[in-house]
Amino acid sequence: MTEQVTKKTGKRSGTDARQVKSRHALRSAMLTLLERKPLDEITIRDIAAESDVGYTTFFRHYPSKADLLNDIAADEIRNLVDLSMAGANSTDMRAGSLVLCAYVQQHRALWSTLLTGGAAGVMREEFLRISREVAAEHGEWGGWVPRELGTILAVTTIVEIIAWWLSQPEDAGFSSARVADMIYHLAIAPTLPGSGPARA
Amino acid sequence: MTEQVTKKTGKRSGTDARQVKSRHALRSAMLTLLERKPLDEITIRDIAAESDVGYTTFFRHYPSKADLLNDIAADEIRNLVDLSMAGANSTDMRAGSLVLCAYVQQHRALWSTLLTGGAAGVMREEFLRISREVAAEHGEWGGWVPRELGTILAVTTIVEIIAWWLSQPEDAGFSSARVADMIYHLAIAPTLPGSGPARA
Amino acid sequence: MTEQVTKKTGKRSGTDARQVKSRHALRSAMLTLLERKPLDEITIRDIAAESDVGYTTFFRHYPSKADLLNDIAADEIRNLVDLSMAGANSTDMRAGSLVLCAYVQQHRALWSTLLTGGAAGVMREEFLRISREVAAEHGEWGGWVPRELGTILAVTTIVEIIAWWLSQPEDAGFSSARVADMIYHLAIAPTLPGSGPARA
Amino acid sequence: MTEQVTKKTGKRSGTDARQVKSRHALRSAMLTLLERKPLDEITIRDIAAESDVGYTTFFRHYPSKADLLNDIAADEIRNLVDLSMAGANSTDMRAGSLVLCAYVQQHRALWSTLLTGGAAGVMREEFLRISREVAAEHGEWGGWVPRELGTILAVTTIVEIIAWWLSQPEDAGFSSARVADMIYHLAIAPTLPGSGPARA
DNA sequence: CTCTAATCGAGACGGTACGTCGCGTCTTACG
DNA sequence: CGTAAGACGCGACGTACCGTCTCGATTAGAG
Numbered sequence: 001m002t003e004q005v006t007k008k009t010g011k012r013s014g015t016d017a018r019q020v021k022s023r024h025a026l027r028s029a030m031l032t033l034l035e036r037k038p039l040d041e042i043t044i045r046d047i048a049a050e051s052d053v054g055y056t057t058f059f060r061h062y063p064s065k066a067d068l069l070n071d072i073a074a075d076e077i078r079n080l081v082d083l084s085m086a087g088a089n090s091t092d093m094r095a096g097s098l099v100l101c102a103y104v105q106q107h108r109a110l111w112s113t114l115l116t117g118g119a120a121g122v123m124r125e126e127f128l129r130i131s132r133e134v135a136a137e138h139g140e141w142g143g144w145v146p147r148e149l150g151t152i153l154a155v156t157t158i159v160e161i162i163a164w165w166l167s168q169p170e171d172a173g174f175s176s177a178r179v180a181d182m183i184y185h186l187a188i189a190p191t192l193p194g195s196g197p198a199r200a
Numbered sequence: 201m202t203e204q205v206t207k208k209t210g211k212r213s214g215t216d217a218r219q220v221k222s223r224h225a226l227r228s229a230m231l232t233l234l235e236r237k238p239l240d241e242i243t244i245r246d247i248a249a250e251s252d253v254g255y256t257t258f259f260r261h262y263p264s265k266a267d268l269l270n271d272i273a274a275d276e277i278r279n280l281v282d283l284s285m286a287g288a289n290s291t292d293m294r295a296g297s298l299v300l301c302a303y304v305q306q307h308r309a310l311w312s313t314l315l316t317g318g319a320a321g322v323m324r325e326e327f328l329r330i331s332r333e334v335a336a337e338h339g340e341w342g343g344w345v346p347r348e349l350g351t352i353l354a355v356t357t358i359v360e361i362i363a364w365w366l367s368q369p370e371d372a373g374f375s376s377a378r379v380a381d382m383i384y385h386l387a388i389a390p391t392l393p394g395s396g397p398a399r400a
Numbered sequence: 401m402t403e404q405v406t407k408k409t410g411k412r413s414g415t416d417a418r419q420v421k422s423r424h425a426l427r428s429a430m431l432t433l434l435e436r437k438p439l440d441e442i443t444i445r446d447i448a449a450e451s452d453v454g455y456t457t458f459f460r461h462y463p464s465k466a467d468l469l470n471d472i473a474a475d476e477i478r479n480l481v482d483l484s485m486a487g488a489n490s491t492d493m494r495a496g497s498l499v500l501c502a503y504v505q506q507h508r509a510l511w512s513t514l515l516t517g518g519a520a521g522v523m524r525e526e527f528l529r530i531s532r533e534v535a536a537e538h539g540e541w542g543g544w545v546p547r548e549l550g551t552i553l554a555v556t557t558i559v560e561i562i563a564w565w566l567s568q569p570e571d572a573g574f575s576s577a578r579v580a581d582m583i584y585h586l587a588i589a590p591t592l593p594g595s596g597p598a599r600a
Numbered sequence: 601m602t603e604q605v606t607k608k609t610g611k612r613s614g615t616d617a618r619q620v621k622s623r624h625a626l627r628s629a630m631l632t633l634l635e636r637k638p639l640d641e642i643t644i645r646d647i648a649a650e651s652d653v654g655y656t657t658f659f660r661h662y663p664s665k666a667d668l669l670n671d672i673a674a675d676e677i678r679n680l681v682d683l684s685m686a687g688a689n690s691t692d693m694r695a696g697s698l699v700l701c702a703y704v705q706q707h708r709a710l711w712s713t714l715l716t717g718g719a720a721g722v723m724r725e726e727f728l729r730i731s732r733e734v735a736a737e738h739g740e741w742g743g744w745v746p747r748e749l750g751t752i753l754a755v756t757t758i759v760e761i762i763a764w765w766l767s768q769p770e771d772a773g774f775s776s777a778r779v780a781d782m783i784y785h786l787a788i789a790p791t792l793p794g795s796g797p798a799r800a
Numbered sequence: 801c802t803c804t805a806a807t808c809g810a811g812a813c814g815g816t817a818c819g820t821c822g823c824g825t826c827t828t829a830c831g
Numbered sequence: 832c833g834t835a836a837g838a839c840g841c842g843a844c845g846t847a848c849c850g851t852c853t854c855g856a857t858t859a860g861a862g
Contacts, residue, residue: 014812016811018811018813018852022812022813040240043842044843044844044845045843045844053813054815055814055815056813056814056815056816056845056846056847057812057813057814059845059846060812064845145382145386148364149361149364149382152364153360156356156357156360157356157357160349160352160353160356161349164349164352181397182345184397185390185395185396186390189390190385190386190389190390191386197381197384197385243821243822244822244823245822245823254834254835254836255835255837256824256825256834256835256836257834259825263824264823414837414838416829416837416838417828418827418828418837419838422838440640443816443817445817445818453839453840454839454840454841455840455841455842456819456820456821456839456840457838457839457840459819463819464819521721545782549760549761549764552760553757553760553761553786556756556757557753557756557757560749560752560756561749561753564746564749564752582745582749584797585796585797586745586753586791589790590789590790591786596785597781597784616806616807616858616859616860617858617859618806618808618857618858618859619806619807622807622808643847643848644848644849644850645848653808653809654808654809654811655809655810655811656808656811656850656851656852657807657808657809659851660807660808663850664849664850
């Protein structure tokens with residue numbers, strides 16, 4: 001995640017207990033603050049205060065607040081993507097959607113903060129970035145839409161659906177299964193071969 | 201848009217020739233700068249310098265750079281929406297899509313700046329805001345997807361498609377008609393009745 | 401003193417009432433603080449607070465606290481030197497000494513701060529610098545001691561005598577005249593021709 | 601000098617080989633750095649790096665860099681003063697001056713660093729402090745100048761002469777003897793009885 | 801010669817001050 | 832006499848050192 005390196009071991013992100021603690025405190029603080037205000041109203045001083053970490057110490061871990069957020073985002077998104085990819089045997093998109101929704105449901109508070117709080121914009125971009133990487137690894141693309149556009153649309157649609165879902169009251173009756181269904185029909189199916197216009 | 205008031209007349213956005221000139225200069229400068237860097241790297245001093253208007257004068261027109269951008273965005277989006285709505289008799293979505301694409305094509309430089317430059321995020325939000333207003337005026341909603349979600353998806357998908365289109369070289373072979381087709385099949389059709397899952 | 405320049409007039413140190421006021425406030429504050437602590441324990445924030453001037457504004461006038469002090473020092477020393485030079489017809493050193501002592505006596509509080517407060521070191525250096533300039537303008541040097549050394553000794557001795565004088569209670573009985581006498585016999589006479597060792 | 605105490609013995613400045621080594625390394629490093637830049641541009645981290653001693657270790661020996669310098673200064677000055685005092689039988693000031701100059705000449709590099717490098721200010725003050733102590737032990741004072749002032753002038757003059765001497769190229773022809781002469785005539789003689797003004 | 805405790809290096813940490821940048825207000829001197 | 836030019840107070844930024852505090856890893860010197 002970060003480029004921090006311990007000289008002796010060459011491993012990333014030193015394992016010094018103090019470092020781990022500070023790092024975690026910073027991430028928690030960031031999430032707490034994101035529930036309250038958009039990213040650009042959060043100052044590094046806010047984060048330091050909220051996390052009970054020295055202002056200077058922030059920079060010992062992240063060069064900017066954007067990097068902290070990206071660290072969090074990349075971690076969480078990677079978790080999510082790995083899980084959905086693993087859950088589905090990579091061809092069965094419906095299964096993948098369901099796993100994804102179930103996972104989000106389990107961590108509703110976290111994802112609510114990330115997707116409907118002040119970090120929404122960053123999350124969308126990071127999602128897209130990671131998805132493009134994943135997409136690039138898959139050789140085939142059978143859709144009638146240009147691949148690049150297809151990826152963009154699938155991802156942004158999925159993210160929008162989930163963000164909308166998270167903004168609904170939890171008892172509004174939208175189960176993971178139903179949302180997974182929506183994702184399939186709205187985000188995935190439309191770009192599949194056969195869904196497009198009858199080509200001239 | 202802004203709250204500026206001319207003392208004598210009490211009217212908004214004075215029509216004094218100097219005011220009009222300054223205002224236009226500010227908007228042009230903002231667009232020029234947006235081609236070069238993202239919104240948050242543009243300072244009010246940049247805009248003042250670029251537009252050859254006194255720094256203080258900026259504040260006589262807009263309380264912040266966000267307001268200037270919103271002013272531009274709202275104007276342009278309103279133009280766009282009005283046109284597509286008028287072009288289509290509101291039921292024929294295909295026609296509307298085509299008008300919209302044609303209009304964007306005519307003002308390609310402007311929209312390229314707005315949607316692929318530093319203002320992209322703001323534009324998406326403003327698009328959504330205005331579309332929600334418009335959608336609220338229409339009583340009926342036949343889709344199998346919750347109306348709010350349907351609006352979000354349609355708008356974000358349209359915006360993404362157009363943004364992608366504008367980022368392609370102009371000679372890549374994507375005509376307005378073809379893009380309008382994509383919009384119809386990817387953004388509009390999927391939420392229409394009959395496209396959803398076979399309901400239990 | 402400073403390099404500030406008004407674009408239009410080309411004059412130094414703008415005459416804007418606010419500038420003059422800020423500048424004066426900063427100088428006063430510096431002197432006040434120097435009565436209390438040495439230069440390197442005075443922070444720019446202290447000066448700003450003491451002078452009721454914004455922290456940032458300090459830098460609009462001086463690039464560092466050393467420059468502020470040098471500004472003050474150079475001004476005051478120049479005053480002092482000009483006066484002593486004028487008072488004496490440049491050959492009569494006794495008269496010059498007397499004028500100098502009288503002037504210091506008149507501004508005892510100021511010089512007390514400058515020479516016995518936290519700025520003493522800087523003042524000694526600045527005195528020497530200016531004296532060297534003045535000495536360089538005089539062609540002749542009849543002393544038996546190398547000219548450079550003679551200047552150093554005369555200046556440091558004068559400064560030490562005055563600093564010592566200012567540290568005495570005012571009623572200790574050392575009149576300007578008596579101090580001027582000391583200066584003559586201790587700082588000036590020893591380097592004059594005829595005072596040295598009988599040369600082999 | 602320092603307050604470091606070995607628990608068992610209660611003695612100051614432990615004799616542990618490692619301590620002695622670190623201490624010496626720190627002093628050398630300080631002198632090396634003083635040749636290059638003024639005291640206030642030398643950071644404790646510089647000293648630690650230069651001396652190949654851990655940063656933390658510095659504080660195990662000295663509470664601040666000023667204390668390290670004072671330690672060095674006091675040692676060296678004490679050496680110098682003891683020698684001059686012993687060399688002269690305390691009445692023959694000429695002999696003392698000569699011994700002093702000879703000693704400085706022998707350790708020219710060291711004294712050059714101390715008096716013309718970044719530590720000059722501190723050295724002057726320390727010289728004065730120690731001289732005052734020595735002067736206080738001598739009961740008599742026959743000069744026509746107040747004793748306190750006499751001490752100040754003698755010491756500062758001697759220091760200035762030596763600093764000037766050290767700044768000259770070594771082959772400029774100023775022998776120890778000649779400098780001792782200057783010291784006698786410029787720093788000592790002027791305050792002796794009979795040199796002052798003809799008293800009324 | 802061994803073992804115990806002093807010493808050391810490394811470096812994370814909470815701080816304080818720095819000097820810079822941009823904001824938005826308010827004053828002023830000029831046209 | 833209005834307006835642009837710009838001085839100003841403010842507050843966040845990111846940096847540099849400070850001095851404190853753990854940690855292990857040596858290593859000196861007492862037994």
